[in-house]
Amino acid sequence: MSLRSMTGFGSAEGAVAGGRLRLEVRTVNHRHLSVQLKLPGELQALEADLRERLRSHLERGHVTVGARWVEEPPQAAGVRVDLERAGALVAALRDVGKTLGVPGDVDLATVARLPDVVRVVHSEATVEPAAALSILDAAAAACVKMREREGRALAADLLARLQKLSGYAAFIAERAPARVTAERDRLAAAVRELAGGVAVDPNRLAQEVAFLADRLDITEELVRFGTHVAAMEGALSDSKAAVGKQLGFLMQELGREANTMGSKANDAAIAETVIAIKGELEKIREQIENLE
DSSP, X not given: OOOXXXXXXXXXXXXXXXXXXXXXEEEEOOSSEEEEEEOOGGGGGGHHHHXXXXXXXXXXXXXXXXXXXXXXXXXXXXXXXXXXXXXHHHHHHHHHHHHHTOOOOOOHHHHHHSTTTEEEEEOOOOOOHHHHHHHHHHHHHHHHHHHHHHHHHHHHHHHHHHHHHHHHHHHHHHHHHHXXXXXXXXXXXXXXXXXXXXXXXXXXHHHHHHHHHHHHOOHHHHHHHHHHHHHHHHHHHSOSSOOHHHHHHHHHHHHHHHHHHHHHOOSHHHHHHHHHHHHHHHHHHHHHTXXX
């Protein structure tokens, strides 16, 4: 199974019950598999079978299945006579004749013309489940093929964006040591100014610098950030199943690491880079929401 988008469309048609049936499958993004069927009366009895068959093709997404007859199946016709209604109407007409003094009686032709007494009834065609399911298989397969094409395009875009994240992280890793050195020099200058020429214990100053370096250290965050990026690249490159939920979880972790690096930045260039990372993460998140 290759990576899939949740946006797709597929259609197919075939001979069913002496007619010709067309099925269309449309999908958009959704957290789970949600199926909506729009079926003609002849297919209502197959709704459960159609839903179950879709599960073998799709794992996530909002799915709309529309069915229509391209050629109507032949229908057996019969005649139904409502004897009770006919009797009531004939009796009523005879009473009117007596009351108004109108001669004559009600004949069969008159009875046949009375409303809703004689009706032509068409029986619905019997649809074989296998025939309808075969058409659904073809339509769903076409939809999946489109989702895979969209998925490949999404994967290429996401991999390019992940490369940008790796570049941002590399810049921060290179910049971080200089930031600690600058803070050390700033702290030393501030202490000398406050001491007013009084000798300062170099060991105490070194200890404060060490505390500062520990507080500003983002090595662990950078390592975890790189690990999550690598995991996402692996999922996108070697996908054997739906990965949307996995990528969504990794995105949350990347966001946490970026926030922590931002809080420890204490450097304008690093802070700007973290902002760029967050902007890229938001774009990636939007893309991932459409992955199965």
